[in-house]
Amino acid sequence: YHSFNAVIDLLREAAMDPDVTSIKITAYRLASNSKVINALINAARNGKVVVVMLELKARFDEEANLEWKKILEEEGATVLLGVPKMKIHAKLCIIKKRQGNKTIQYGFVSTGNLNEKTATIYGDHCLLTSNRNVMADINRIFHYLGNWKTGIRHLHLCKTLLVCPLNMRRVFIAMIDREIRHAKAGKKAGIILKVNSISDALLIHKLNDAARAGVEIRMIVRGIFCAMTYPKKTKDTVSAISIVDEYLEHARVIIFHNLGKEKIYISSADWMVRNLDHRVEAAVPITDPAICTELKDIIHIQLRDNVKARILNNEL
Secondary structure (H helix, E strand, O other): OOOOOHHHHHHHHHOOOEEEEEEEEEOOOOOOOOHHHHHHHHHHEEEEEEEEEOOOOOOOOOOHHHHHHHOOOOOOOOOOOOOOOOEEOOOOEEEEOOOOOEEEEEEEEEEOOOOOOOOOOOOOEEEEEEHHHHHHHHHHHHHHHHOOOHHHHHHHHOOOEEEOOOHHHHHHHHHHHHHHHHHHOOOOOOEEEEEEOOOOHHHHHHHHHHHHOEEEEEEEEEEOOOOOOOOOOOOOOEEEEEEEOOEEEEEOOOOOOHHHHOOEEEEOOOEHHHHHHHHEEEEEEEHHHHHHHHHHHHHHHHHOOOEEEEEOOOOO
């Protein structure tokens, strides 16, 4: 796995770059002596607009995040505190920079926290990108986070990112339905799912429908696992493992076969009701061929694990 230093370097260089005008970022869990926060403080001191969505309800990190709130505000950063009865769990960053007469935007969408300490023991994926459609959706999410009292309409404008609590479950169900149609038509169909936990009844029932239709389903689920891996007559099409080893498997990756034109997403959300209905989460499609190949290589190495993998099935 790659070093997390690239993310720290990105923020540090943005903080120092005289052409960078603003940095907006979400923060859920931070290191005790956070290099991320230090970079944002330097950016604010250098006259840049700094907006930090700081989740005060991050379990076990409430006190630390309150302290970070105080420090950031003293340095002139704007701190957003989220939406009532909703946790902000999406891992997003957008940086705006002047380039001649134009403004360019770049940043990232990640599956893991911006915590350089846990990044040494957690396995996650972070997409660094300047894709205009992705950047436009990140802007829309931040607009919602700063103006949630006006309603959720800004999230409805997202066209590339899948966003909770709005449309992530619905889109994934539609994609599973498409694999079911392909299987029933006698074509190859498959789903690979890697998440921390799966307990959402609607998605589990839909996966079982897919299994009965002949869709090959492979799952890597480290934690909570409420899916039946072997519904009747699907013994050969469904398998699931949990990998617990030196590094904590924290990434969420979803791959739909899509007749060979695979649809691949990385996401901050597990397939749980709390994530899909009660948090702001984001999943981003991976379209770059080289990155898609790298992601699939990692996933297929894990699917072949015969040392640290535990088989998840219906045996008690």
